Amino acid sequence: MIRRITLKEIANELNVSISTVSKSLKDSHEIGIETREKIKAFAKAHNYRPNNIALSLKNRKTKTIGVIIPEIVHHFFSIVINSIEKFSTENGYNVIIAVSNESFEKEVLNMETLANGHIDGIIMSIAKETLKKQDFHHIKETIDLGIPVVLFDRVINDVKCDKVIVNDKQAAKEATQVLIDDKRSNILLITSEDYVSVGNLRTEGYLEALKDNDITPDSDLIIKVKDKKGSQLEMSFLENELEKVLKLKKIDAILGVNEIYAGSALKVLKKNKIKVPNEIAIISFTDGVISRYSSPSLSTISQHGEIMGERAAKLLINKLTGKTNNNEHKIEIINCSLIKRESS
Amino acid sequence: MIRRITLKEIANELNVSISTVSKSLKDSHEIGIETREKIKAFAKAHNYRPNNIALSLKNRKTKTIGVIIPEIVHHFFSIVINSIEKFSTENGYNVIIAVSNESFEKEVLNMETLANGHIDGIIMSIAKETLKKQDFHHIKETIDLGIPVVLFDRVINDVKCDKVIVNDKQAAKEATQVLIDDKRSNILLITSEDYVSVGNLRTEGYLEALKDNDITPDSDLIIKVKDKKGSQLEMSFLENELEKVLKLKKIDAILGVNEIYAGSALKVLKKNKIKVPNEIAIISFTDGVISRYSSPSLSTISQHGEIMGERAAKLLINKLTGKTNNNEHKIEIINCSLIKRESS
DNA sequence: CTGAAAGCGCTAACAT
DNA sequence: ATGTTAGCGCTTTCAG
Numbered sequence: 001m002i003r004r005i006t007l008k009e010i011a012n013e014l015n016v017s018i019s020t021v022s023k024s025l026k027d028s029h030e031i032g033i034e035t036r037e038k039i040k041a042f043a044k045a046h047n048y049r050p051n052n053i054a055l056s057l058k059n060r061k062t063k064t065i066g067v068i069i070p071e072i073v074h075h076f077f078s079i080v081i082n083s084i085e086k087f088s089t090e091n092g093y094n095v096i097i098a099v100s101n102e103s104f105e106k107e108v109l110n111m112e113t114l115a116n117g118h119i120d121g122i123i124m125s126i127a128k129e130t131l132k133k134q135d136f137h138h139i140k141e142t143i144d145l146g147i148p149v150v151l152f153d154r155v156i157n158d159v160k161c162d163k164v165i166v167n168d169k170q171a172a173k174e175a176t177q178v179l180i181d182d183k184r185s186n187i188l189l190i191t192s193e194d195y196v197s198v199g200n201l202r203t204e205g206y207l208e209a210l211k212d213n214d215i216t217p218d219s220d221l222i223i224k225v226k227d228k229k230g231s232q233l234e235m236s237f238l239e240n241e242l243e244k245v246l247k248l249k250k251i252d253a254i255l256g257v258n259e260i261y262a263g264s265a266l267k268v269l270k271k272n273k274i275k276v277p278n279e280i281a282i283i284s285f286t287d288g289v290i291s292r293y294s295s296p297s298l299s300t301i302s303q304h305g306e307i308m309g310e311r312a313a314k315l316l317i318n319k320l321t322g323k324t325n326n327n328e329h330k331i332e333i334i335n336c337s338l339i340k341r342e343s344s
Numbered sequence: 345m346i347r348r349i350t351l352k353e354i355a356n357e358l359n360v361s362i363s364t365v366s367k368s369l370k371d372s373h374e375i376g377i378e379t380r381e382k383i384k385a386f387a388k389a390h391n392y393r394p395n396n397i398a399l400s401l402k403n404r405k406t407k408t409i410g411v412i413i414p415e416i417v418h419h420f421f422s423i424v425i426n427s428i429e430k431f432s433t434e435n436g437y438n439v440i441i442a443v444s445n446e447s448f449e450k451e452v453l454n455m456e457t458l459a460n461g462h463i464d465g466i467i468m469s470i471a472k473e474t475l476k477k478q479d480f481h482h483i484k485e486t487i488d489l490g491i492p493v494v495l496f497d498r499v500i501n502d503v504k505c506d507k508v509i510v511n512d513k514q515a516a517k518e519a520t521q522v523l524i525d526d527k528r529s530n531i532l533l534i535t536s537e538d539y540v541s542v543g544n545l546r547t548e549g550y551l552e553a554l555k556d557n558d559i560t561p562d563s564d565l566i567i568k569v570k571d572k573k574g575s576q577l578e579m580s581f582l583e584n585e586l587e588k589v590l591k592l593k594k595i596d597a598i599l600g601v602n603e604i605y606a607g608s609a610l611k612v613l614k615k616n617k618i619k620v621p622n623e624i625a626i627i628s629f630t631d632g633v634i635s636r637y638s639s640p641s642l643s644t645i646s647q648h649g650e651i652m653g654e655r656a657a658k659l660l661i662n663k664l665t666g667k668t669n670n671n672e673h674k675i676e677i678i679n680c681s682l683i684k685r686e687s688s
Numbered sequence: 689c690t691g692a693a694a695g696c697g698c699t700a701a702c703a704t
Numbered sequence: 705a706t707g708t709t710a711g712c713g714c715t716t717t718c719a720g
Contacts, residue, residue: 004489006697017707022699032705049460053400054697056462057712062397064440064462072426075633078417085416085443094457096408096440099429113438116393118400118408118462145348263637270639289419290637293607295614350713361691366715376689398713401696 005046014042056118064094065316066114068124070102070154075259075288076305077125080152083309084123091317093120102227104129111138121148121316126156128227132195148319148326152312153303154197162315163331166303168198171336172205173212175283175301176255178338180213184253184281188245189222190238190261202257202285220249225261235264242268253344256284262298263290266343282343285336296342304334349390358386400462408438409660410458412468414446414498419603419632420649421469424496427653428467435661437464446571448473455482465492465660470500472571476539492663492670496656497647498541506659507675510647512542515680516549517556519627519645520599522682524557528597528625532589533566534582534605546601546629564593569605579608586612597688600628606642607634610687626687629680640686651678 007025011018016035024031024039025048031039056062065088069077085095096119100107107127114122122142130136131154139159143149152164179187189206192199203222210217223241228234242265245251256262262284266276274280276296284291287302311332318324351369355362360379368375368383369392375383400406409432413421429439440463444451451471458466466486474480475498483503487493496508523531533550536543547566554561567585572578586609589595600606606628610620618624620640628635631646655676662668 008697018697019699019708020706023706026699030705035705051401051697052461053397053406054712055699056397057395057401057696057714058698058700060712062462072416072429073419073422075417078422081441082416082443085441086445089442094440094442094461096438097425097429098433098438099426117396117438118406267637267639289632289634293611293634293638295611295639351715352713362714363692363716364690367690370715374689379689395713398696399715401698401712402714402716404696 004051005043005048006051007048010039010043010046010048014039061120061320062094062118063092064096064119065313065320066096066098066117066119066122068098068100068107068110068114068122070100070125070127072097072099075290076153076286076303079305080125080309080312083306084313085309087310087313088317091313093313093317093320100127100130102128104133104135108138111142115142115145115147119147120320121150123150123152123312123316125152126154126197128154128192128196131156131197132193132227134195146326148316150312150316150319152308156197160329162312162319162329164308164312164315164334165331166198166308166334166336168201168336169205169208171285171301171338172202172255172257173209174205175338176206176209177212179253179255179281179283179344180209180215182253182281182344185213185215186218186249186251187221187253187255188242188251189255189257190242190265191222191224191257193224193227199257202255206255218249220245221251231260235260238264239268243272246272246274251280253281254283256282259284259286259288259290259298259300262300262343263294266294266296266298277343283338287339291341299341299344300339301336302339303336307334348395349387349392350395351392354383354387354390354392358383405464405664406438406462407436408440408463409657409664410440410442410461410463410466412442412444412451412454412458412466414444414469414471416441416443419634420497420630420647423649424469424653424656427650428657429653431654431657432661435657437657437661437664444471444474446472448477448479452482455486459486459489459491463491464664465494467494467496467656467660469496470498470541472498472536472540475500475541476537478539490670492660494656494660494663496652500541504673506656506663506673508652508656508659508678509675510542510652510678510680512545512680513549513552515629515645515682516546516599516601517553518549519682520550520553521556523597523599523625523627523688524553524559526597526625526688529557529559530562530593530595531565531597531599532586532595533599533601534586534609535566535568535601537568537571543601546599550599562593564589565595575604579604582608583612587616590616590618595624597625598627600626603628603630603632603634603642603644606644607638610638610642621687627682631683635685643685643688644683645680646683647680648678 007018007021011021024036088095098110150162155163191203225238283299285301287300291298291300351362351365355365368380442454494506499507535547569582627643629645631644635642635644
């Protein structure tokens, strides 16, 4: 951002006007071929680069997309980011990332900074704390300002914008059915607290599957992992609860709403010398690295993060380029798929 | 970026000049308390936000930092990013991310876009392909343009800039020594190809430890994982090689230069019913999620990604704010630490 | 105390 | 074919 040569300097050096330079560099036929070439040569020699900031000011767009995610050290979100980044770059957009760290305050702050700043639109997944508070004014305000927003994965109903989600409920139902078909009927669900939209939907799917098979749900068989600051704490909470259940009840399967829960559960089972999948089968959401490298490897429900990212980016860019109307709001639903590994 | 109210509009509404508005909003004492308050009230009522693009143009700085990493779906890099993001935000900087995906071309492209664009400085870790090609012109050019660059983890010598690295060689040596002290002398090293700086240093450390203990290195006991497009391929290469070695040689320990290698090795050992750590102990670089959730969990060498990120950001911001001279170049070395788990 | 004007780098409509 | 000018939104110096 320092000494790069400007149009003005080129103009001065060559004793022409700034606009002549500008036009020449755009190869405008308004300018005589001779001067044009001379100017282009000079510019190239001096490694001229247009100042994008000035362009942004003029065009009222920055060609960059803001992404707000709850966590980045997280397999699913990093996959999505990667995919957003890829698709956006291909379409001439930069990506700027902000992490809310599951905090409402930070999310609002991020939103403000991005909205006042160098972005044309926002793609986001909502922080847990925000979901809990049910306070979405920042998102609404951003949209009111005319900045398009696309929500993915953790979305909410009462904000009007494009959304990309996964068929959470259905996928959970199907996974549960797979376990039931495998003659397992005491299925433990490890889920998040109710306000987390996706956790909630997955819980519903689980319950529906039980109902369809005339299995009475047992509230002891549902562990809702309490949010703590720091995943370490959450995990020890989960481990304690699980130990308790194991003593209390006979269970033959576990459905986890994400792979950290399932991975931690697996550790507990091993500690208790319980055979997986013989005694207890496991299926989990999030097809990440834990699932693949644990042993036995975990059967998972892939949420297809790459597709999510790409769809979200596509929706946003379509809005940005005016391909879709600002008042229409699409909801794209991506179908999960079950990846069978050793744990089921 | 659409209808937000501008100074000009406020000025018109209130029949004052733009500069009066500007000054009032900055609470300048030049302006009478009365008009000042009136203007501030009006601005607040209309939710006035300064246009950061205009500010950037004026100040010739954007208050954003560009980060280029080889991969984002990667525990270590995501930790670093997270930390950079955190520290930068605290200091009033935004972070914009670009992923080279280990490709030289993409890295150069990213660099160009960032350098012409909305950033004041760059933090980066170099792509494998770039290391292989030994072509660093893009980095040098960026620096010549007056844009400060900080390199981390995968760095190179012949570029003059700040760097943050880890004592790779020493850490590898110490880890090897730990294995040797545990009466293991047939230690298999799983490393990357030579041009990857960190892999190379770690290999050196391994060799030195052997030498110090009068163990003759055996080239059969060094697997250099070939780069392939797609980590799946790399892993099957690694698995094949490892199977071969297991048949050929008696080994009692493995040192992996990252946790993916170690995790994959662990899978192979299990498949072959080899007891870890009894028959073969494992230590690996990268203290990530694989190490923690595999079983047995892996002893790892933590590279302290949070510290790296913070240091890198601090170095850059110090340059940006003029706290340090543009011509001095610091190299910060972070000490790894060995985290003992079940595999050793 | 308030305002006019220049300028950051660029584009584009409008002269010449 | 080339140049002048206004303007994107803001800050800041200098006049009034």
